[in-house]
Amino acid sequence: MIAVTEALGIKPCPFCGEYPMFWDEYDERFVSFTDRDDCRYYIECVNVGCACNPCTILFKTKEEAIEAWNKRVKETEE
Ligand SMILES: [Zn+2]
Numbered sequence: 001m002i003a004v005t006e007a008l009g010i011k012p013c014p015f016c017g018e019y020p021m022f023w024d025e026y027d028e029r030f031v032s033f034t035d036r037d038d039c040r041y042y043i044e045c046v047n048v049g050c051a052c053n054p055c056t057i058l059f060k061t062k063e064e065a066i067e068a069w070n071k072r073v074k075e076t077e078e
Contacts, residue, residue, distance in 0.1 A: 008062070010043065011070045016050035020069065026058070043069040 012019050026040045039058035043065050046053065059065040 008066060009070070010066055011072075013045040013047065013050060013052075013054060014072060015052040015054065016045065016047050018045065018047040018050065020045045020054075022062070022065070024062075041065040 008022065010020065010022065020043050023042050023044065024040055027042070039060050041059045041062050041064070042056045044053065044055035056065055056068045059068065
C-alpha cells in the first residue's frame with residue numbers, strides 16, 4: 001500500500017471528503033474487471049464512515065489510477 005495521497009495530487013472521496021488509499025497490489029476482487037495481470041494499482045476509499053466506498057478498477061500505472069480516481073462529472077448548477 002502506498003501511503004497517500006494529497007501529495008500525489010489525489011482528490012478526496014466525493015462522498016465523504018476523506019482521502020482514499022492507494023494500493024499497489026493485485027486484488028482477487030478485480031478478476032472480472034481485467035485480464036491484465038500486470039495491472040495492480042488502484043485507489044479506494046476505505047473510510048468506515050463513507051456510505052459508498054468508491055474504488056477504481058486496476059491500472060498498470062499509478063498515473064492512470066490517479067487520473068481515473070480524479071475524474072469527476074461536471075455538476076450543473078441549479
Ligand atoms: Zn468515501
